Amino acid sequence: MAHIVTAFDEDLVQVQARISEMGGLCEELLSKSLECVQARDTDLARVVIERDRALDLMEVALEESVVKVIALRQPVAADLRVLIAAMKIASTLERIGDLSKNIAKRAIPLSAATHGRVTTSIVRMGRQTLVQLSDVLNAHAARDVDLAVQIWNQDYEIDEMYNAIFREVVTYMVEDSRLIGMGAQLMFIAKNLERIGDHTTHIAEMVYYIVRGKPIGEERPKGEPAGVDFIRA
Amino acid sequence: MSKALEIWLALAAGALMAAAVAVPLPPLLAFAIGAVLAFALARLPGRRRAVSFATPEPGAEPPGAAAVEAEARESREMSSAFAQDLVERLPTPLLIIAQGGRISFANSAARAALPRIRSGEHFAGVIRAPAFVEAVNATFADGGERTIEFTTLRDQERFFEARVARLPETGSFGPERQVIVRVDDRTQARRAEQQRSDFIANASHELRTPLAAIIGYVETLQHHARDDPGARERFLGIMAREAGRMRRLVDDLLSLSRIEMHEHLRPSEQWSLNQIAFESATALLPVAEQQGVHLRVEVPTGGAPVAGDRDQLAQVFANLVDNAMKYGGKDAVVRVFAAPPSKAFPNRVGISVSDTGPGIPREHVPRLTERFYRVNASQSRNKGGTGLGLAIVKHILNRHGGRLEIASAPGEGSVFTVWLRPAEAGPAGEAVATEERAPAEADQRIA
Ligand SMILES: Nc1ncnc2c1ncn2[C@@H]1O[C@H](COP(=O)(O)OP(=O)(O)OP(=O)(O)O)[C@@H](O)[C@H]1O
Numbered sequence: 285m286a287h288i289v290t291a292f293d294e295d296l297v298q299v300q301a302r303i304s305e306m307g308g309l310c311e312e313l314l315s316k317s318l319e320c321v322q323a324r325d326t327d328l329a330r331v332v333i334e335r336d337r338a339l340d341l342m343e344v345a346l347e348e349s350v351v352k353v354i355a356l357r358q359p360v361a362a363d364l365r366v367l368i369a370a371m372k373i374a375s376t377l378e379r380i381g382d383l384s385k386n387i388a389k390r391a392i393p394l395s396a397a398t399h400g401r402v403t404t405s406i407v408r409m410g411r412q413t414l415v416q417l418s419d420v421l422n423a424h425a426a427r428d429v430d431l432a433v434q435i436w437n438q439d440y441e442i443d444e445m446y447n448a449i450f451r452e453v454v455t456y457m458v459e460d461s462r463l464i465g466m467g468a469q470l471m472f473i474a475k476n477l478e479r480i481g482d483h484t485t486h487i488a489e490m491v492y493y494i495v496r497g498k499p500i501g502e503e504r505p506k507g508e509p510a511g512v513d514f515i516r517a
Numbered sequence: 518m519s520k521a522l523e524i525w526l527a528l529a530a531g532a533l534m535a536a537a538v539a540v541p542l543p544p545l546l547a548f549a550i551g552a553v554l555a556f557a558l559a560r561l562p563g564r565r566r567a568v569s570f571a572t573p574e575p576g577a578e579p580p581g582a583a584a585v586e587a588e589a590r591e592s593r594e595m596s597s598a599f600a601q602d603l604v605e606r607l608p609t610p611l612l613i614i615a616q617g618g619r620i621s622f623a624n625s626a627a628r629a630a631l632p633r634i635r636s637g638e639h640f641a642g643v644i645r646a647p648a649f650v651e652a653v654n655a656t657f658a659d660g661g662e663r664t665i666e667f668t669t670l671r672d673q674e675r676f677f678e679a680r681v682a683r684l685p686e687t688g689s690f691g692p693e694r695q696v697i698v699r700v701d702d703r704t705q706a707r708r709a710e711q712q713r714s715d716f717i718a719n720a721s722h723e724l725r726t727p728l729a730a731i732i733g734y735v736e737t738l739q740h741h742a743r744d745d746p747g748a749r750e751r752f753l754g755i756m757a758r759e760a761g762r763m764r765r766l767v768d769d770l771l772s773l774s775r776i777e778m779h780e781h782l783r784p785s786e787q788w789s790l791n792q793i794a795f796e797s798a799t800a801l802l803p804v805a806e807q808q809g810v811h812l813r814v815e816v817p818t819g820g821a822p823v824a825g826d827r828d829q830l831a832q833v834f835a836n837l838v839d840n841a842m843k844y845g846g847k848d849a850v851v852r853v854f855a856a857p858p859s860k861a862f863p864n865r866v867g868i869s870v871s872d873t874g875p876g877i878p879r880e881h882v883p884r885l886t887e888r889f890y891r892v893n894a895s896q897s898r899n900k901g902g903t904g905l906g907l908a909i910v911k912h913i914l915n916r917h918g919g920r921l922e923i924a925s926a927p928g929e930g931s932v933f934t935v936w937l938r939p940a941e942a943g944p945a946g947e948a949v950a951t952e953e954r955a956p957a958e959a960d961q962r963i964a
């Protein structure tokens with residue numbers, strides 16, 4: 285009997301390791317896509333798009349192995365939670381990878397014309413998002429519920445950054461209609477970053493769920509949504 | 518019987534030597550390995566004797582297969598403990614990872630460098646950088662050695678270099694196949710590199726302006742100013758000034774990098790600060806006369822000696838007096854004097870350089886010692902400034918453990934004061950004795 289438990293432990297360790305590895309790839313994709321925005325490097329953008337495929341394959345493989353483990357070992361309670369959370373985290377990471385890839389794609393038309401100040405703000409927002417992603421992956425690896433809750437409560441900072449960029453970009457577009465095309469690209473990039481931020485809070489929720497066995501269950505603080513009325517102001 | 522033990526020890530030593538070769542170690546480490554091995558081998562005869570004491574009494578039954586097996590196991594455990602002990606003591610962060618990814622062993626240096634590391638856990642929980650994961654997996658697969666770089670983001674960005682190699686299968690760290698990983702923190706070096714490349718970018722930017730001016734005037738002289746003697750005279754003057762600025766810039770950059778190179782070495786020779794200030798300020802009297810500035814050098818002779826580099830300290834005062842005259846303007850009064858004792862700098866000796874010039878707006882004061890920082894770039898450039906004078910002052914004072922105090926307000930002139938710790942009073946032979954002390958001790962004494 286004892287060796288079956290060990291084998292199952294090994295299964296769990298491997299599943300978590302795959303999550304960490306997917307997380308590492310996500311960090312790389314996001315960080316490279318920010319480099320694309322900053323340095324307007326179209327070759328790098330193609331590398332990011334290519335690397336995103338590896339992430340998709342990892343998600344498929346992870347899902348398969350989780351299904352196999354559940355079928356074979358029929359885990360209950362805490363163990364089952366770990367496996368279900370792993371599937372959810374993997375699909376969240378896959379989406380983060382997609383969003384990063386989209387950022388890199390948007391950076392390609394940006395390379396022709398760009399607005400330096402907004403780019404700086406977006407890259408700063410992106411760095412903050414990357415830090416949050418790294419933190420939540422660390423929280424997952426270390427089962428650090430406190431860190432997870434902290435990240436969950438902190439995400440509104442990224443929302444605020446998004447709102448500030450939104451205002452800035454809209455102001456430019458109103459002032460100079462030639463900037464509308466580029467402004468739209470920048471806005472999409474900022475929006476993608478904001479969604480990556482949301483996804484990290486989802487991973488934080490999963491970490492909480494794995495350890496505590498229940499959802500965080502409160503209302504997450506969010507940034508004031510950016511309305512359109514300020515355009516008149 | 519002790520044969521088994523010896524074989525195991527030799528195997529362990531061999532494995533570690535192989536690991537040491539596969540993961541090239543700096544001389545200090547090689548020495549450490551040697552020391553630990555020598556220590557272990559020195560204990561071997563003693564151990565052998567202990568084993569022979571345990572030889573059964575005559576007449577007793579000869580040891581059976583079980584006993585042989587037990588002894589083999591014991592010696593295996595011992596050699597494994599010895600191998601772990603050895604890796605544990607090496608000052609370089611080393612990880613041993615078992616097939617499947619669990620960490621079999623992380624030595625104390627690794628635990629210090631990567632605080633979240635735990636034996637028995639999967640390495641990807643600690644280092645998930647794709648380059649690292651891929652290198653470890655590939656080395657398990659093909660046995661090849663790899664060196665890779667990766668970054669981690671935890672509080673701050675850190676840069677690492679890792680070398681991955683497969684361990685011979687001795688069982689010292691477990692029954693599975695193992696790889697050994699050396700992890701070096703390269704963060705500091707990377708930052709220095711970053712600073713350097715920023716610096717080169719700055720410098721080339723600064724050189725471009727005078728160079729563009731010179732090229733522009735050369736072209737003008739070649740074409741429409743060709744037959745205009747007045748213009749030619751004027752343009753040659755400007756070109757000479759710009760070329761001079763470039764030469765000064767290059768000189769300043771070189772002296773700045775020289776100073777930085779030795780910034781961590783505290784000078785030990787003793788000098789009279791007053792004397793150095795006096796000599797370097799009076800050397801500028803002819804320049805003052807030329808510029809119509811009243812330069813008053815009022816430092817008394819003597820004063821407390823300071824430990825310092827004479828030429829560098831002279832450069833500090835030359836740069837400060839140069840600025841005071843340059844920015845003070847015509848008819849300004851520039852004074853060089855011993856600073857009265859200050860509460861903010863207790864037990865320090867100070868020399869002040871004051872001027873009656875326009876002064877400096879408050880928001881600029883904290884940034885004056887940055888490279889290439891100028892309150893008014895075009896004005897400073899017209900005066901031939903490169904924006905490196907005060908950066909040089911700051912680095913020299915850093916090296917001396919000194920400080921630069923700047924007191925200035927628009928319309929009220931400026932006072933730049935150099936504060937240094939006086940050298941410890943002592944007989945003339947003291948300076949020599951200081952040089953012979955261990956660096957750590959000398960540092961403490963100065964700090
Ligand atoms: N005594 C002063 N009065 C007013 N401004 C000053 C004075 N000393 C320095 N500054 C300001 O500080 C800036 C930096 O001085 P610094 O000596 O580092 O460079 P610089 O004089 O422009 O060039 P360099 O000394 O390398 O030829 C100057 O450009 C000037 O704006």
Ligand SMILES: [Mg+2]
Pocket residue numbers: 836839840902904905906907
């Ligand atoms: Mg100067």
